[in-house]
Amino acid sequence: MLGIIRQKLGAGTSSATMLGQLQRIRPAASALRSFSSSAKEMTVRDALNSALDEEMSADPKVFLMGEEVGEYQGAYKITKGLLDKYGPERVLDTPITEAGFTGIGVGAAYYGLKPVVEFMTFNFSMQAIDHIINSAAKSNYMSAGQINVPIVFRGPNGAAAGVGAQHSQCYAAWYAAVPGLKVLAPYSSEDARGLLKAAIRDPDPVVFLENELLYGESFPVSAEVFDSSFCLPIGKAKIEREGKDITITAFSKMVGYALQAAEILAKEGINAEVINLRSIRPLDRATINASVRKTNRLITVEEGFPQHGVGAEICASVVEESFGYLDAPVERVAGADVPMPYAANLERLAVPQIEDIVRAAKRACYRSVPLAANA
Amino acid sequence: MALSRLSSSASGSNLLKPLTSALSLRRSFSAAADDSTPITIETSLPFTSHVCDVPSRTVETSPKELMKFFRDMALMRRMEIAADSLYKSKLIRGFCHLYDGQEAVAIGMEAAITKKDCIITAYRDHCTFLGRGGTLLQVFSELMGRQGGCSKGKGGSMHFYKKDSGFYGGHGIVGAQVPLGCGLAFAQKYSKDETVTFALYGDGAANQGQLFEALNISALWDLPAILVCENNHYGMGTAEWRAAKSPAYYKRGDYVPGLKVDGMDVFAVKQACKFAKEHALKNGPIILEMDTYRYHGHSMSDPGSTYRTRDEISGVRQERDPIERIRKLIFAHDIATEKELKDIEKEMRKEVDEAIAQAKESPMPDPSELFTNVYVKGYGVESYGPDRKEVRAVLP
Numbered sequence: 001m002l003g004i005i006r007q008k009l010g011a012g013t014s015s016a017t018m019l020g021q022l023q024r025i026r027p028a029a030s031a032l033r034s035f036s037s038s039a040k041e042m043t044v045r046d047a048l049n050s051a052l053d054e055e056m057s058a059d060p061k062v063f064l065m066g067e068e069v070g071e072y073q074g075a076y077k078i079t080k081g082l083l084d085k086y087g088p089e090r091v092l093d094t095p096i097t098e099a100g101f102t103g104i105g106v107g108a109a110y111y112g113l114k115p116v117v118e119f120m121t122f123n124f125s126m127q128a129i130d131h132i133i134n135s136a137a138k139s140n141y142m143s144a145g146q147i148n149v150p151i152v153f154r155g156p157n158g159a160a161a162g163v164g165a166q167h168s169q170c171y172a173a174w175y176a177a178v179p180g181l182k183v184l185a186p187y188s189s190e191d192a193r194g195l196l197k198a199a200i201r202d203p204d205p206v207v208f209l210e211n212e213l214l215y216g217e218s219f220p221v222s223a224e225v226f227d228s229s230f231c232l233p234i235g236k237a238k239i240e241r242e243g244k245d246i247t248i249t250a251f252s253k254m255v256g257y258a259l260q261a262a263e264i265l266a267k268e269g270i271n272a273e274v275i276n277l278r279s280i281r282p283l284d285r286a287t288i289n290a291s292v293r294k295t296n297r298l299i300t301v302e303e304g305f306p307q308h309g310v311g312a313e314i315c316a317s318v319v320e321e322s323f324g325y326l327d328a329p330v331e332r333v334a335g336a337d338v339p340m341p342y343a344a345n346l347e348r349l350a351v352p353q354i355e356d357i358v359r360a361a362k363r364a365c366y367r368s369v370p371l372a373a374n375a
Numbered sequence: 376m377a378l379s380r381l382s383s384s385a386s387g388s389n390l391l392k393p394l395t396s397a398l399s400l401r402r403s404f405s406a407a408a409d410d411s412t413p414i415t416i417e418t419s420l421p422f423t424s425h426v427c428d429v430p431s432r433t434v435e436t437s438p439k440e441l442m443k444f445f446r447d448m449a450l451m452r453r454m455e456i457a458a459d460s461l462y463k464s465k466l467i468r469g470f471c472h473l474y475d476g477q478e479a480v481a482i483g484m485e486a487a488i489t490k491k492d493c494i495i496t497a498y499r500d501h502c503t504f505l506g507r508g509g510t511l512l513q514v515f516s517e518l519m520g521r522q523g524g525c526s527k528g529k530g531g532s533m534h535f536y537k538k539d540s541g542f543y544g545g546h547g548i549v550g551a552q553v554p555l556g557c558g559l560a561f562a563q564k565y566s567k568d569e570t571v572t573f574a575l576y577g578d579g580a581a582n583q584g585q586l587f588e589a590l591n592i593s594a595l596w597d598l599p600a601i602l603v604c605e606n607n608h609y610g611m612g613t614a615e616w617r618a619a620k621s622p623a624y625y626k627r628g629d630y631v632p633g634l635k636v637d638g639m640d641v642f643a644v645k646q647a648c649k650f651a652k653e654h655a656l657k658n659g660p661i662i663l664e665m666d667t668y669r670y671h672g673h674s675m676s677d678p679g680s681t682y683r684t685r686d687e688i689s690g691v692r693q694e695r696d697p698i699e700r701i702r703k704l705i706f707a708h709d710i711a712t713e714k715e716l717k718d719i720e721k722e723m724r725k726e727v728d729e730a731i732a733q734a735k736e737s738p739m740p741d742p743s744e745l746f747t748n749v750y751v752k753g754y755g756v757e758s759y760g761p762d763r764k765e766v767r768a769v770l771p
Contacts, residue, residue, distance in 0.1 A: 100588025107558020144527035203751035282756035
């Protein structure tokens with residue numbers, strides 16, 4: 001199948017070796033050009049940059065737009081080198097006017113071009129949210145298929161480090177609620193490359209939620225990931241770690257935390273299955289429910305605000321589809337129900353930590369076990 | 376076109392002096408409709424400009440064009456009046472924003488451009504859609520929410536589209552269409568199509584921030600975008616002087632040139648749009664302010680008389696009605712008789728009535744259409760109705 005490759009890592013094993021490498025941010029080991037026989041690595045930044053580069057090369061209708069994407073080489077260097085390669089007609093620096101340039105991007109998509117609009121962070125997308133939802137998401141429906149909108153809105157989403165309340169919100173739940181949008185959240189470099197390529201090729205509007213703290217992280221990638229036709233399917237989650245005692249769903253940076261929590265839980269005899277959602281809308285309910293039917297327990301993990309969050313939707317889906325299989329109430333681990341504080345200790349308390357995931361998982365596992373059996 | 380001289384043949388009342396008086400035999404209506412003999416007339420008022428030259432007041436037309444303008448505007452007028460009745464008999468639901476009075480803007484613009492140029496407007500879009508080549512049947516079917524509608528009944532009054540002839544809607548959020556229109560212009564330039572986009576908005580939308588954001592980018596990037604303010608002097612119930620510190624909308628572009636146009640004179644509109652297209656292709660964005668008027672209220676739920684006097688409305692109808700202006704020109708040039716024009720109006724009425732009857736026959740969309748067109752590619756994902764255990768669909 002040209003261009004669509006289902007990445008299937010072997011059960012448990014390769015995920016475990018990956019884990020050791022995910023503990024800390026590695027120095028940039030950008031896409032290897034030499035072909036050594038050991039696992040090749042790629043940073044998320046290089047994954048995104050190479051995906052943009054290849055899609056722009058393959059389709060002249062693809063162009064980039066956003067603040068500092070051109071001459072500055074990208075606020076987070078994701079678009080580095082692309083202005084030099086493709087010129088100012090295809091890599092456009094915009095003024096700081098999100099409502100205006102997002103509307104222009106959507107209009108260009110109406111005409112048939114394929115814009116990739118960067119928000120410096122998704123917090124600024126709120127300036128343009130009317131265009132994302134009313135002008136982009138709903139157009140294909142309102143026009144009964146006449147006007148489709150092949151646009152990608154991308155940029156860092158969620159908490160960074162110490163950037164305060166106005167720069168730390170996660171928008172996954174908001175955008176994923178809207179019919180007509182697709183919402184993707186990559187975790188690894190393979191995710192970043194495959195999902196961004198899929199997003200750019202997709203004929204519908206896609207909200208692509210990256211994470212600033214993951215940009216510099218390096219992940220091993222298989223040879224097929226380097227191929228320019230590499231693409232991941234939209235709407236399919238990935239089981240990062242197979243398990244049988246409890247299901248942990250996560251997306252973006254929290255996948256890494258969930259994997260680390262799984263290692264800790266393994267030492268205590270709890271074998272956790274970690275699902276990397278990859279796609280928030282469409283949500284892969286089938287994979288999530290199949291997993292819960294196997295493990296009978298579920299924790300959802302996300303960075304964003306807890307009320308009406310992604311975890312709430314997953315919980316509802318599982319209660320609706322797999323109620324009889326649940327041996328414990330669903331647990332949600334989410335950001336604290338407060339605006340993000342600045343002080344380092346408070347910030348740490350406002351975002352899920354690995355120990356939060358571990359604790360919630362243990363709760364879910366002991367619920368149906370009589371206390372006497374603990375001893 | 377930088378001509379600013381007044382036509383040398385103007386003698387003030389050029390409007391009423393037929394050039395063909397030497398052979399002023401009255402020709403039959405059908406001959407008139409095919410007659411391309413040039414007639415020179417002047418626009419009602421000179422143009423006023425901001426940071427650019429004015430186009431000439433002298434316009435060339437022909438009996439053929441005059442008859443076409445009359446017919447098309449009469450059709451639009453009749454269509455909107457019929458929509459009023461349909462709304463009152465509850466066959467049209469929700470919002471219905473009528474354009475009668477403003478026909479000259481839609482018709483004049485179409486006469487100056489091609490279907491490869493793009494038009495985008497807000498929610499007062501029925502006549503604009505018709506001008507772009509939409510049919511009466513598509514209009515009435517859509518208004519009544521039927522399958523035969525231009526959006527298959529799923530859009531409604533505010534969401535008409537005709538992409539194959541460059542009409543990009545039909546937008547409900549005031550002001551949003553302007554950046555979208557600048558985006559269309561961007562794409563036209565990117566694709567090297569040598570075409571332009573007309574982004575229409577009202578005096579109410581003229582104060583929107585996103586308009587100025589889009590204008591700034593359009594000027595920076597030299598986009599072939601023409602921003603057309605259809606100034607009917609009321610943003611819903613708020614008169615322009617209560618909403619805008621400066622209601623000289625053609626000047627609001629600052630560094631972007633602007634032209635003030637009598638929007639009730641179809642020739643002024645045509646001339647201005649022609650001028651604007653040439654300008655935009657060479658120099659980037661330009662603003663056209665069309666001084667126009669809507670006879671109806673903002674929408675069908677607005678009587679339109681609480682914030683303006685009935686005298687004002689009837690005054691405009693008497694002095695400035697666009698169809699009456701063409702009628703007088705047709706008489707002045709002996710192109711058709713009063714009876715012939717009345718016959719055309721009757722014919723338009725009949726066309727509208729037939730289209731409505733046919734539209735009423737069109738069925739409502741099949742319930743399965745609830746779930747179509749959410750995406751172009753749905754990847755087989757499930758979607759749900761209100762009772763999700765009861766109603767589910769797979770998106771193709």
